[in-house]
Amino acid sequence: MPDDDLTQRIIDVIAKTQHIPAEKITLDSTFQELNIDSLDGINILFALENEFNVNIPDDAAQSIRTVREMVDGVTKLVEGGAGSSEQPAHAS
Amino acid sequence: MGPRRVAITGIGVISAIGRNAGEFRKSLADGASGIRPMQSVAPGLLRFPNAAEVQDYDPARHFDEKDVGLLDRFAQLGVVAAREAIADAGIEWTPELRERTAIVTGSCVGGQSTEDEGFVGLYKNNSGRVNPFTIPRIMANAGASRISLEYGITGPTWTISTACSSSNHALGQAFWMVRSGSVEMAVTGGSEAIFSLGFLKAWEAMRVVSPDTCRPFSKNRRGLILGEGGAALILEPLEAARARGARIYAEIVGFGMSSDAHHITQPSPEGAARAMRAAICDARIDPEQIGYINAHGTGTIANDSTETTAIRQVFGEYANTLAVSSTKSMHGHALGAAGALEAIATVLALETGVLPPTANYTEPDPSCDLDVIPNEARRAQVEYALSNSFAFGGLNAVVALRAWQ
Numbered sequence: 001m002p003d004d005d006l007t008q009r010i011i012d013v014i015a016k017t018q019h020i021p022a023e024k025i026t027l028d029s030t031f032q033e034l035n036i037d038s039l040d041g042i043n044i045l046f047a048l049e050n051e052f053n054v055n056i057p058d059d060a061a062q063s064i065r066t067v068r069e070m071v072d073g074v075t076k077l078v079e080g081g082a083g084s085s086e087q088p089a090h091a092s
Numbered sequence: 093m094g095p096r097r098v099a100i101t102g103i104g105v106i107s108a109i110g111r112n113a114g115e116f117r118k119s120l121a122d123g124a125s126g127i128r129p130m131q132s133v134a135p136g137l138l139r140f141p142n143a144a145e146v147q148d149y150d151p152a153r154h155f156d157e158k159d160v161g162l163l164d165r166f167a168q169l170g171v172v173a174a175r176e177a178i179a180d181a182g183i184e185w186t187p188e189l190r191e192r193t194a195i196v197t198g199s200c201v202g203g204q205s206t207e208d209e210g211f212v213g214l215y216k217n218n219s220g221r222v223n224p225f226t227i228p229r230i231m232a233n234a235g236a237s238r239i240s241l242e243y244g245i246t247g248p249t250w251t252i253s254t255a256c257s258s259s260n261h262a263l264g265q266a267f268w269m270v271r272s273g274s275v276e277m278a279v280t281g282g283s284e285a286i287f288s289l290g291f292l293k294a295w296e297a298m299r300v301v302s303p304d305t306c307r308p309f310s311k312n313r314r315g316l317i318l319g320e321g322g323a324a325l326i327l328e329p330l331e332a333a334r335a336r337g338a339r340i341y342a343e344i345v346g347f348g349m350s351s352d353a354h355h356i357t358q359p360s361p362e363g364a365a366r367a368m369r370a371a372i373c374d375a376r377i378d379p380e381q382i383g384y385i386n387a388h389g390t391g392t393i394a395n396d397s398t399e400t401t402a403i404r405q406v407f408g409e410y411a412n413t414l415a416v417s418s419t420k421s422m423h424g425h426a427l428g429a430a431g432a433l434e435a436i437a438t439v440l441a442l443e444t445g446v447l448p449p450t451a452n453y454t455e456p457d458p459s460c461d462l463d464v465i466p467n468e469a470r471r472a473q474v475e476y477a478l479s480n481s482f483a484f485g486g487l488n489a490v491v492a493l494r495a496w497q
Contacts, residue, residue, distance in 0.1 A: 037355065037358065038357065038358060038394070039355075039356065039357045039358070042297065042298060042299050045299070046297055055139075057139070058139060058299045058303065058314075058315075059314075061299055062299075062393075
């Protein structure tokens with residue numbers, strides 16, 4: 001089960017990025033239902049990377065189509081520590 | 093008197109697969125990719141470690157120290173290519189010709205490396221000031237202006253910025269001006285040099301750059317590979333070229349443009365198809381006369397399947413016998429220079445009867461079911477060819493070329 005606080009933070013990020021009320025977003029919402037296209041999707045990933053200080057790999061990002069998949073993916077990264085080790089969080 | 097026929101009488105290239113047109117030609121025929129570990133940015137800072145950079149480029153071999161200070165790398169690459177093309181065409185300049193020659197170039201982001209560097213000094217190092225050469229270095233027309241200054245060319249000179257279609261739009265405008273008789277000659281092409289950390293980070297955030305290599309039309313493709321370079325072509329009326337005994341590489345016979353009006357980054361097959369149809373119509377030929385397409389073929393999931401759909405919309409059943417390849421698999425995606433690099437690749441294919449392959453191809457994709465000339469160049473004498481460019485922002489530009497016999 002996803003962590004409730006984490007889920008709410010992710011929903012809040014999606015709501016803020018998409019300019020839609022958080023109440024409209026549930027775990028079962030699909031990106032299509034929320035009118036999230038590919039460009040919106042990468043913008044949400046960018047916001048999530050900043051919110052949780054993780055790096056979301058491209059391959060993982062490509063398969064995400066629902067809020068639940070996004071929550072599951074971010075949960076794994078957050079629980080895994082600093083997230084993906086593909087690159088540092090900030091380039092020097 | 094109808095419109096004039098337009099000949100290509102000079103070419104110049106500097107790219108990841110060749111520092112001149114001869115090297116470029118050989119790499120295309122060999123299917124040799126210029127995608128290598130990135131040298132401009134330290135390893136580990138980006139999710140994508142590879143790029144198509146110009147190898148062993150030494151500005152001092154082309155420009156004196158003062159000029160190097162005035163010209164960003166993108167402008168230098170444009171000038172180096174233009175010099176080669178102008179020398180190749182054997183132009184004998186007269187005051188009249190200088191006045192009736194156009195320069196039309198394309199660049200997506202101009203001297204953004206200079207901008208990056210200057211602003212790092214300002215924001216990070218608290219320098220409090222920015223180099224006064226910053227503005228002349230970053231302006232997207234810096235290369236075009238330098239070519240004008242260097243050769244005393246005083247005709248219409250400008251630069252087009254339409255993202256990845258920039259230099260195809262430039263080529264098309266130059267072609268139309270020569271065809272209509274508004275100028276007697278045109279120096280056209282494009283250049284780009286994008287390897288600064290800030291800009292690369294922005295591409296990383298787009299999540300369309302491949303972590304390994306560029307595999308256009310292959311099922312396991314993972315994105316584009318960024319490239320850099322400069323490419324230039326000399327256009328002049330066919331009759332004038334013949335009269336002066338110039339070497340004619342090919343004719344440019346048509347140009348078509350369209351706008352998707354669909355999405356800022358997602359491509360639309362209808363928009364791409366409209367641009368191809370417009371180029372074919374402008375050339376006054378039938379689709380079945382086209383024998384080869386140098387595809388936009390970026391290697392992204394979205395582009396290659398969309399472009400395949402667009403080609404099928406235009407050519408129908410005939411698409412099954414049409415040869416299509418993406419040379420971005422070798423010279424990378426040089427953004428605003430891409431159209432000019434690929435136009436030259438197409439010109440060389442028509443001239444030599446060797447169609448360049450799609451390199452790094454490993455796995456057929458049912459959504460890209462075209463004859464993509466996998467991995468090995470093919471001997472085939474084709475009369476007409478298209479070169480496609482489709483840009484973010486939904487702006488499409490297609491050039492039609494004809495072999496010169």
